[in-house]
Amino acid sequence: MSGLRIEGCTVAFGGLRAIDNVTLAIPEGTITALIGPNGSGKSTFVNMVSGQIPPAAGRILLGGGAITGLRPDRIVHRGLARTYQVPKVPKELTIEEVISVPLRYARSDRPLPPGVRSAADLARYCGLRPAGGTRCGQLSVSDLRRLEIARALACRPDVLLLDESMAGLSLEDTEQVIALVREIHAAGVTVLVIEHVMRIIATLCRHAIVLNQGRLLAEGEPQRVLTDPDVREAYLGKGFTL
Amino acid sequence: MNAAGMNILVLRLGFYVAVAAPFVAVALAEHAFLVQVAIGIAVSAILALAWDILSRTGQVSLGHAAFFGMGGYGSALLTPVLGPVLGWIAGLLLCGAVAVLLGAVTLRLRRLYFTIATLSFSLSIQVFILVTPDLTGGSTGIMPPVLAGGSPPHQLLFITGCLVAAAAVSDVFLGSRFRPAFFMIRNNPHLAAASGVPVTRLKILAFAVSGMVAGLAGACYAGLYGYVIPDDVFTTNWNVLPLAVTILGGMDTTLGPVVGAVALRLLEEVARHFVGGVGYQVVYGAVIILFIVGMPAGLVGFARGLLRRRKATERPDGAKARLAS
Numbered sequence: 001m002s003g004l005r006i007e008g009c010t011v012a013f014g015g016l017r018a019i020d021n022v023t024l025a026i027p028e029g030t031i032t033a034l035i036g037p038n039g040s041g042k043s044t045f046v047n048m049v050s051g052q053i054p055p056a057a058g059r060i061l062l063g064g065g066a067i068t069g070l071r072p073d074r075i076v077h078r079g080l081a082r083t084y085q086v087p088k089v090p091k092e093l094t095i096e097e098v099i100s101v102p103l104r105y106a107r108s109d110r111p112l113p114p115g116v117r118s119a120a121d122l123a124r125y126c127g128l129r130p131a132g133g134t135r136c137g138q139l140s141v142s143d144l145r146r147l148e149i150a151r152a153l154a155c156r157p158d159v160l161l162l163d164e165s166m167a168g169l170s171l172e173d174t175e176q177v178i179a180l181v182r183e184i185h186a187a188g189v190t191v192l193v194i195e196h197v198m199r200i201i202a203t204l205c206r207h208a209i210v211l212n213q214g215r216l217l218a219e220g221e222p223q224r225v226l227t228d229p230d231v232r233e234a235y236l237g238k239g240f241t242l
Numbered sequence: 243m244n245a246a247g248m249n250i251l252v253l254r255l256g257f258y259v260a261v262a263a264p265f266v267a268v269a270l271a272e273h274a275f276l277v278q279v280a281i282g283i284a285v286s287a288i289l290a291l292a293w294d295i296l297s298r299t300g301q302v303s304l305g306h307a308a309f310f311g312m313g314g315y316g317s318a319l320l321t322p323v324l325g326p327v328l329g330w331i332a333g334l335l336l337c338g339a340v341a342v343l344l345g346a347v348t349l350r351l352r353r354l355y356f357t358i359a360t361l362s363f364s365l366s367i368q369v370f371i372l373v374t375p376d377l378t379g380g381s382t383g384i385m386p387p388v389l390a391g392g393s394p395p396h397q398l399l400f401i402t403g404c405l406v407a408a409a410a411v412s413d414v415f416l417g418s419r420f421r422p423a424f425f426m427i428r429n430n431p432h433l434a435a436a437s438g439v440p441v442t443r444l445k446i447l448a449f450a451v452s453g454m455v456a457g458l459a460g461a462c463y464a465g466l467y468g469y470v471i472p473d474d475v476f477t478t479n480w481n482v483l484p485l486a487v488t489i490l491g492g493m494d495t496t497l498g499p500v501v502g503a504v505a506l507r508l509l510e511e512v513a514r515h516f517v518g519g520v521g522y523q524v525v526y527g528a529v530i531i532l533f534i535v536g537m538p539a540g541l542v543g544f545a546r547g548l549l550r551r552r553k554a555t556e557r558p559d560g561a562k563a564r565l566a567s
Contacts, residue, residue, distance in 0.1 A: 051435075052432055052435075052436075071435070071440075072432070072436055073435045073437075073439055073440050073441065076435075076438040081436070084436070087433065089430070090422075090425040090429035090430070092494075093422055093425055097418075097421070098422065098426070100418060100422055101423050101426055101434070101437045102438050104418075105437060105440070106438030107438065151437060152436075154437075155436075
């Protein structure tokens with residue numbers, strides 16, 4: 001079974017179980033949404049899968065092979081890349097230099113997106129203008145998000161985790177990033193989108209996973225999941241309706 | 243090799259010639275005082291380059307005197323056994339090996355903790371020398387073979403060669419293979435790891451290379467007079483000097499540590515001339531602090547900033563000219 005599989009994983013910070021015995025699958029070739037209220041464990045989930053915080057229990061399988069407990073750079077080599085919600089990139093580096101790092105170090109024989117040969121190509125593919133040696137210190141938030149996606153794509157992943165890549169973007173920028181995610185998916189990458197905005201999830205994904213208090217709350221088609229009484233309660237509290 | 247690569251190579255070689263030229267000129271002029279000053283500057287510059295290579299991965303060392311001293315002691319003690327060439331190589335490899343071992347433990351420490359670890363390491367190496375008189379001569383010191391037959395101008399020529407070698411090593415780590423990855427490690431190690439960079443391995447590599455280049459500086463220094471005691475090489479001065487030189491000249495560059503070494507020596511001489519006695523050290527310290535506050539990017543960084551600003555003001559004119567034509 002390819003794609004990404006999480007089997008009985010737990011991450012605990014002291015007494016708090018940020019991820020509590022979660023089992024789920026992200027099927028190959030899908031765009032899946034991971035949603036949940038603030039503090040539900042979404043970011044911890046991404047940190048766990050990408051190897052930054054290894055799970056205390058359970059197994060993580062990527063393309064059928066276990067990646068549990070591997071170093072983050074090894075997990076990248078196995079074909080899983082992630083973005084950071086607030087990317088802190090070195091201000092003194094140019095767009096191309098940042099993208100060049102995974103191009104050089106993320107050993108991979110998987111192909112780059114069609115028509116992309118260099119760091120500059122990849123920057124343009126993600127809607128950036130790399131010309132003139134623009135340094136990262138001068139980039140806007142939306143360009144930093146695009147750069148994060150470009151950097152993750154330069155890892156040439158099979159599975160890409162996008163951690164709130166569209167949070168705080170303008171409507172226009174959001175539309176462009178959604179189009180980009182569709183294009184990445186069409187090129188054969190399995191995508192997990194961590195998002196807050198329901199509209200984005202409804203348009204982009206056919207599969208949604210809901211976390212609440214570190215546990216799997218619901219899973220299935222976005223329309224069905226979003227109308228699930230338990231999910232509504234987790235977001236809004238008892239007695240409210242959408 | 244393609245044309246662009248060829249151009250870069252020619253530029254780099256030109257740069258090394260430009261760096262070496264003043265030192266060679268002083269050596270050929272055989273001016274006794276200036277030769278000593280130039281030797282001091284070249285040794286400081288090599289040590290500062292070593293320090294800067296490591297600092298590009300975000301590790302601030304306050305213990306480079308340890309590698310400086312180990313390079314001096316190692317080359318001195320191994321030369322009688324292995325001959326001058328192999329003796330020096332073995333001395334530097336010893337520095338690299340110790341850096342790898344130390345790095346395997348300390349590079350997992352974050353920032354300030356790493357700095358403190360390097361400082362304590364340099365202090366404990368000094369104690370190690372003092373308690374092993376049979377092996378290292380203890381407090382009475384050692385008598386390394388004198389460099390270049392004891393002729394200062396020839397010593398200067400040799401050390402200038404070492405400086406160019408250190409500059410070339412520094413440039414390797416400013417190339418496309420290492421510079422972006424090192425800066426990413428310094429700025430955000432999680433992001434580097436998430437980009438496939440083996441963070442700890444690259445940090446250890448930087449530490450080993452830095453230790454070996456610092457050892458080269460120490461080997462040069464120990465060979466100057468044919469006599470070295472622990473207090474000559476394992477002192478706080480050699481711990482702080484590379485940091486002061488690099489910050490003064492400009493971090494993350496090859497030119498910065500060289501310019502910084504010249505500027506610091508100039509500052510020292512001027513302060514000594516006008517203040518005299520021991521008081522000059524206070525003035526000299528104060529001026530360094532002023533520089534750090536006023537020019538955080540160092541002399542080279544400041545000059546680059548000026549150039550960039552000039553280019554930026556020129557650009558509108560260029561655009562106008564294009565529109566007019």
